[in-house]
Amino acid sequence: MLEIAEELHRWAEQGRDFAVATVAAVEGSTPRGPGATLAVDASGAALGSVSGGCVEAAVYELCQQALRDRENVLQRFGPADDTGLDALTCGGTVEVLVAPVRTADPVRPVVAAALSAVAAGRAVALARVVSGPQRRLGRALLVGPDGVLAGGLGAGPGLDGTVTDEARAFLDAGRTGLLEIGEEGARCGGPMTLLVESAQSPPRMLVFGAIDFAGALVGIGKFLGYRVTVCDARPAFATRARFPEADEIVVEWPHVHLDRAATDNRTVLCVLTHDPKFDVPLLRRALRLPAAYVGAMGSRRTHLDRVERLREAGVTERELARLRSPIGLDLGARTPEETALSIAAEIVAVGRGGTGTPLTGAVGPIHHNASRRQIHGTSAV
Structure with a gap:
């Protein structure tokens, strides 16, 4: 239920009775992982999802039943049977815990x-x-x-x-x-x-370089659940008016801010400055942190020049191998919004173990449940 905690918190504060269905375990290919949640209140209003659609109706009914019976239910859903009803069409198996949460409980x-x-x-x-x-x-x-x-x-x-x-x-x-x-x-x-x-x-996204592309990236970072910071040494660019969605705006040299920023192995760093005086000292530090993703914007020529400067600054080949540059996946992006989408797509692919290739014609599992890495922390965020 923690996946939709903010919305359920409002329900709880309003004194609503509700039931929560939570994916407890999965086997094989499944649309959602452990922690995915569907909640139903006494009026029939619903929040969230446990399966992306294929068993949603059945789980909705179980939630209503749990509210009536005041009992927990652990229900298993597997591959489609002869009728195809209340089954997972993707071929996997999920166990769902359905629990009532009533005011007097x-x-x-x-x-x-x-x-x-x-x-x-x-x-x-x-x-x-x-x-x-x-x-x-x-x-x-x-x-x-x-x-x-x-x-x-x-x-x-x-x-x-x-x-x-x-x-x-x-x-x-x-x-x-x-x-x-x-x-x-x-x-x-x-x-x-x-x-x-x-x-x-929430995991952190640090965006260095207060340019127009950064504005679009802030929005998609927030959409993905990150706490987003925009940092730039130029006070005329790093302003609240330009980045209203950012959680934090810092006017400081990027490498100085990174030295004191709280980062961990879920942190995403996006370097959009493409200016050696900012990039080199910043990336020299960033590539030595336990970050989930380090990407830098720039042309292929800029990338090659940047790599040589980083080598001269003492960055090892092993550290350089962590750098995603030019940043993003090849989507043919041109606008700031399209570029932000390509960056976000690469962040998700790196974190989830995806390849970034089209699923059409591909083989193998679509959902990488077993090898999933923790960029976003919980399977509930």
């Missing part, structure tokens, strides 16, 4: 705390009991990087402590999935299954 405060935290941009993991002893079903535990934030599984410190440790590991990896554990917090006791959803703080 004991789990409601834990869910509300989780939704509030994610809506505020905090990193949390929510562990919910999917199967096991009846008295544990539906219980939830909300965990942050430093420990428990809310809830409990009703079995004392042993179980809560073990699940907290496991949930923090899920959170560190930005992963959502099922956790098998014993009722007493070890492998002893009756078996239990929990769905652990993790939501990290």
Whole structure:
């Protein structure tokens, strides 16, 4: 449910009763991964998606049933049968947890705390009991990087402590999935299954160079869920009026800002300055960071000149191999908007393990579930 936390947070604040269907596990080729969510409120309004369409109607009905019955349901959907009804046409298999979240339910405060935290941009993991002893079903535990934030599984410190440790590991990896554990917090006791959803703080996109292409890239970066910073040393260009959608605008030499910017292995760096006095000191630092993507704009001639300057500045061949330049995929882009699309397409391809080639006539899986890399952090963002 953390995938659509901001919208669900509004529902919770409005006092709505709703049911949430969350993809708990997948096998084979599937349209959505673990953490994908469809929510339905008591009036029938819906948010999100679990399958891109093929089993949406069936899951919608399960949500309405969960609101009526006040019970969790774990439903498996597989390849199409003879009727083709309520089945995945893509050939894979998904398990979906459907859970009611009613105003009077004991789990409601834990869910509300989780939704509030994610809506505020905090990193949390929510562990919910999917199967096991009846008295544990539906219980939830909300965990942050430093420990428990809310809830409990009703079995004392042993179980809560073990699940907290496991949930923090899920959170560190930005992963959502099922956790098998014993009722007493070890492998002893009756078996239990929990769905652990993790939501990290938004990944960062740093755009260097306050040019017209940067304006289009800011918009698509926000659309993809990034926290976007625009940095340029020229105060006349790096203004709020020019980049109203940016989360942060910095007037500073790019390499100076990068030295103090908070970056991690999900961070995307887009260098649009194509000016050696900015590019070389900036890329020299950027290519040594654990960033998910480093791209630089410029012609092929600019690229070759830039590479030689970087070599002279001490950048190794291994570091240079990380540089995506000229930036973006070959879409024949000309306008700032088309160029931003080509850059975003390359960022997604690098992060998801895609090739960037047309799917028409290609072989192999369309969805790279198994090899997916964590550019965006959680399968819920």
